[in-house]
Amino acid sequence: MRTEVINTESQCNAGTKRGAEIIKSGGLVAFPTETVYGLGANGLDGDAVRGIFEAKGRPADNPLILHIAKKSDVRRLWKKIPQHAQQLMDTFWPGPLTLIANRADIVPDEVTAGLDTVAVRLPADRTARELIAKSGVPIAAPSANRSGRPSPTTAAHVLADLGGRIPLILDGGPCKYGVESTVLSLVGRPTILRPGAITYEMISAAIGPVELAKCILEPLGEHETARSPGMKYKHYAPDASVVVVCGEPQRVAKYIGSECRRAELEGHIYRILATDQTIGYYKTKGSVSLGNRERPETLCANLFSALRGLDADTEVVYAEGIPETDEGLAYMNRLLRAAGFCVVRV
Numbered sequence: 001m002r003t004e005v006i007n008t009e010s011q012c013n014a015g016t017k018r019g020a021e022i023i024k025s026g027g028l029v030a031f032p033t034e035t036v037y038g039l040g041a042n043g044l045d046g047d048a049v050r051g052i053f054e055a056k057g058r059p060a061d062n063p064l065i066l067h068i069a070k071k072s073d074v075r076r077l078w079k080k081i082p083q084h085a086q087q088l089m090d091t092f093w094p095g096p097l098t099l100i101a102n103r104a105d106i107v108p109d110e111v112t113a114g115l116d117t118v119a120v121r122l123p124a125d126r127t128a129r130e131l132i133a134k135s136g137v138p139i140a141a142p143s144a145n146r147s148g149r150p151s152p153t154t155a156a157h158v159l160a161d162l163g164g165r166i167p168l169i170l171d172g173g174p175c176k177y178g179v180e181s182t183v184l185s186l187v188g189r190p191t192i193l194r195p196g197a198i199t200y201e202m203i204s205a206a207i208g209p210v211e212l213a214k215c216i217l218e219p220l221g222e223h224e225t226a227r228s229p230g231m232k233y234k235h236y237a238p239d240a241s242v243v244v245v246c247g248e249p250q251r252v253a254k255y256i257g258s259e260c261r262r263a264e265l266e267g268h269i270y271r272i273l274a275t276d277q278t279i280g281y282y283k284t285k286g287s288v289s290l291g292n293r294e295r296p297e298t299l300c301a302n303l304f305s306a307l308r309g310l311d312a313d314t315e316v317v318y319a320e321g322i323p324e325t326d327e328g329l330a331y332m333n334r335l336l337r338a339a340g341f342c343v344v345r346v
């Protein structure tokens with residue numbers, strides 16, 4: 001299959017019109033959102049949704065998010081609007097917050113992977129909104145990567161993973177946030193299942209106490225079940241092994257520096273993911289700054305792209321840990337998963 005790419009920065013109307021035709025006829029379209037690129041299908045058509053799982057190689061027990069174009073569209077997807085939902089929608093939608101509540105009957109099992117809840121979000125990105133509005137249905141969309149790979153933050157990433165497997169990619173340029181939306185369950189006590197750019201601090205300020213799912217910063221125990229099925233899979237992993245080094249920044253840099261000198265003597269190929277504040281400590285060409293550690297959202301924006309950009313021969317990646325506050329929680333959640341929870345504390 002030939003994969004067409006349409007630039008929606010210059011041709012938003014034509015691109016989303018073509019995309020909507022494909023969605024309405026049961027096909028797949030990759031599109032930008034403010035978080036990462038999504039791989040969309042008609043979210044009310046179980047057969048179309050099955051195509052997403054095939055194209056990505058995604059396990060069938062991992063449910064999808066339904067993307068809508070206006071707040072009121074959520075009414076026919078949820079059984080009822082749970083407590084706090086209206087407040088959250090009014091505060092954070094459109095934007096990178098996904099809300100989970102009990103599903104209505106029209107939502108196909110393929111979307112929810114058989115759960116009786118469904119995740120919904122109203123994205124802020126213009127291309128995404130126009131595509132959904134023109135399609136006239138909620139669009140089911142996971143991140144547009146091959147399963148297990150880092151989520152795509154540019155159309156080129158999508159093409160690398162799914163080129164030849166889908167008919168159309170809408171290219172709206174690089175995504176603003178670079179990590180996937182915050183996933184918040186409103187079934188029972190409000191619980192963050194996946195942290196994102198709408199932070200724990202922002203949500204608690206809006207609705208009061210919120211819980212954090214245990215598996216955000218720790219691996220699942222052998223006999224534990226994940227409340228969010230996506231949390232049990234290995235994720236975002238590059239071919240190289242990733243080591244996260246946590247501690248006071250100067251000590252971290254000293255530790256990584258000495259590990260890299262050793263790696264070099266032994267002939268290993270390594271890379272360092274540093275920050276603006278620490279890049280000066282590394283006198284080696286294998287280091288790159290992902291952004292300002294005082295503004296963790298800048299690190300989030302570059303992480304997946306950096307993981308994808310590693311040379312194929314890279315063996316080890318040393319990455320600096322940062323405090324898990326504000327967007328730092330989302331950053332550490334993705335980084336720890338990419339590292340398979342391999343952490344050194346210094």
Ligand code: TXA
Nearest residue numbers: 035037038063064117118119142143180181228229230
């Ligand atoms: O920013 C995003 O959320 C992107 C863009 C494309 O919107 N989408 C995204 O989708 O990251 P995906 O499928 O890669 O991640 C969705 C996560 C998974 O971890 C999944 O298990 C969880 O949300 N999820 C979806 N529905 C759920 C449900 N009903 N209950 C619990 N977890 C759910």
Ligand code: MG
Nearest residue numbers: 142143151180
């Ligand atoms: Mg994903």
